[in-house]
Amino acid sequence: MNKNILQKIALAILLLLSTIGFSQVKQARIVEDFNKNWNFKLGDYPLAPQKDFNAADWRVLQLPHDWSIEGAFDKDSKTKQAQGFLPAGIGWYRKTFKLLASWKSKNVSVEFDGVFKNSEVFINGHSLGIRPNGYISFSYEFSKYLNFGQENIIAVKVDNDAQPNSRWYTGSGIYRNVRLVVTEKLHVDEWGTFVITPEISKEKASVRLEVDLKNASENEKEFRLVSSILDKNNKEVAKVESTEKIAANSSLKKVQNFNVKNPKLWNTENPYLYKIVTKIYEKAQLTDNYETPLGIRYFNFDAEKGFSLNGKPMKILGVCLHHDNGALGAVENIHAVKRKLVLMKEMGVNAIRMSHNPHSLEMMQLCDEMGFIVQDEAFDVWKKKKVTNDYHKDWDAWHKKDLKDFIRRDRNHPSVMMWSIGNEIREQFDSTGIAITRELAKIVKSLDTTRPVTSALTENIIEKNFIYQSGALDLLGFNYKHEDYKDFPTRFKGQKIIASESVSALETRGHYDFPSDGIKAWPPKHNAPFDGNADWTVSAFDNVKSYWGATHEENWKTIKKQDFMAGTFIWTGFDYIGEPDPYPYPARSSYFGIVDLAGFPKDVYYMYQSEWTTKPVLHIFPHWNWKKDQEVDVWAYYNNADEVELFLNGKSLGKKAKQNDDLHISWRVKFEPGTLKAISRKNGKVVLEKEIHTAGEAFKIDLKADKKEIKNDTYDLVYVTVSITDKEGNLLPNANDLINFEVSGGGKLVGVDNGYQANLDSFKANSCKLFNGKCIAIVQSNGKKESIQLKASTGNLQVALIEVEVQ
């Protein structure tokens, strides 16, 4: 047989195996992607769950999906400014599917990672239930309603109509992944394991695994429960097995204890992961296999010494992140999340606060794999509202279940080291806060005692803070008010403390106002108008802050000195959609990010890099295209050097060095076009050199893809940075040309953005205006195994083309 035919046969077998039902050949538990081929329509269609409902005119799409991001910005939108003026409303999803007739004896569940919000799921006309919370993961076991071997109809109503319901952009729809999980009647339950590591030494780690088993059959079952710990190379390092019995229609909890010899510890630099594979055998037949991630690490919060991981003192250098993925909206995509986390890692971030709600499975998994410490957060409101239609409406009926499900889903992630039961909760200001805090802490402790319970508080006067007075917090989180930190060790004697939220400074990437000295607070007094720029920009010199916050430098200088402080979470790592304070419409996304919404770092990113990493940094800014003789402030962030010398067109403008606790140096320079060059030196030896050139006439469109190839899986993404350069390749820092895109081959354009907070063009357009010289085009695999061509054109410039391979 020739090679070609063999390849075709192999491909055919692979295709066959990938259709629902054939993966059972390989393993007992079947987990299928259930995102494809859904129909969707905006509006309310109560008859959509019925079989004979005609959905012929419904759009066909692949989940995850967010309909808000596809809509137009509207000043009068019910979602208001907090959600970026994008639409919400009601939408329905519907899908027909078939399962093998031979699965009749199985247990089939559908798992939703997140639906915003108020979902109701129907299978073949039966309602499976509602779930108001838009951030919670949930599932339904629906075998008894399924027609095996025949067509089934699943329909999902999503009701995000009651607005406003959030203080930031939420998105609308089934915006996270959906899976179908098929097991035998006897199986490990949903989120059915819990692993802890009670003792860890250099020689040995003890590992305790709890397994929740479920027997949904009418018969008692005898089975073997076998769990193995595998190291990173899938080598078995420990194994425990036992023979068990479980009654018909019942649940059973089993505990398995292991020892791992010479354990490799998980930490933020080397996040070593083991996994535990739990198998059920009925006679010789493997009937379930379930994986639990395992990271072996220990940590401690100390009232005087702050935080330590595996016995090593360190500061938690964190950022708060909201869940949106910029131009993709709330659509969750592992590649988008990874891009964000890579940028954070390179900046020196070692921790993420999941603001202010449960995040996706992908986010949690990547934090484990990439070495981020996680503050996992459940709520932004309890019983008392922040906005008219927020979660306070669901509190009474749902908070217990939501909190439990959140902990059960996330408690096996080694990255999680704090449970936050709430952000800036209103009940901290009145005595009702005491009972609720105790209730929530108790729920958390009933499911996990290995991590401290915390809450992000604003009030640091003991008598006024009832959440604190409950005595139920293990770790005190304080938001802002950095000037007060120095008093905390005496005020909160013996208490463990973290700056759960800090900074809230404002910046627009690539925009500079002079002079750069002097700090401006917004608003100077509460509710006073912001004396800002007519184009809704804010200078990127880290000198504009919210009145409750601090500049990045003010905050870090303070935190750095407080040994008792476990660390800080900066508000925020990235700009996010919504909360565009301090400006009104048309501003529609936030100014707080260290990185803009498109993923371009603002200058202060390099301040952190110079402080939070050991790699040599020399970053000078602003750009070098100004008016002749204009006074321009030039700032430098640097490390690993004693001084920096600045040159303009070869002439030295002097050497400077940071004094005392300075975090940057600066020069005031009369602008002349040419080359600005900085050299950092240590003991007289050059460490780094940086040059910025005045850019001339536009010559060419420059396209840079963040990957050379992507997978043809309909999910993978490539981010292409677009700019215009002069003949010498210098980026034009003020270019604002409209760039048109055309994509052909194995990809499609799924989002564009330039990071400008007041840009009202659609994130879904086929064009994007450069903002301060840059924009991004996001291209996704469309499933074809053809290379992708992205063409970019504007005005008279030659059309630019970039090719990305598809694997």
Ligand code: GAL
């Ligand atoms: C905090 C709040 C955040 C965000 C931030 C903006 O008080 O916790 O969610 O609103 O202010 O500065």
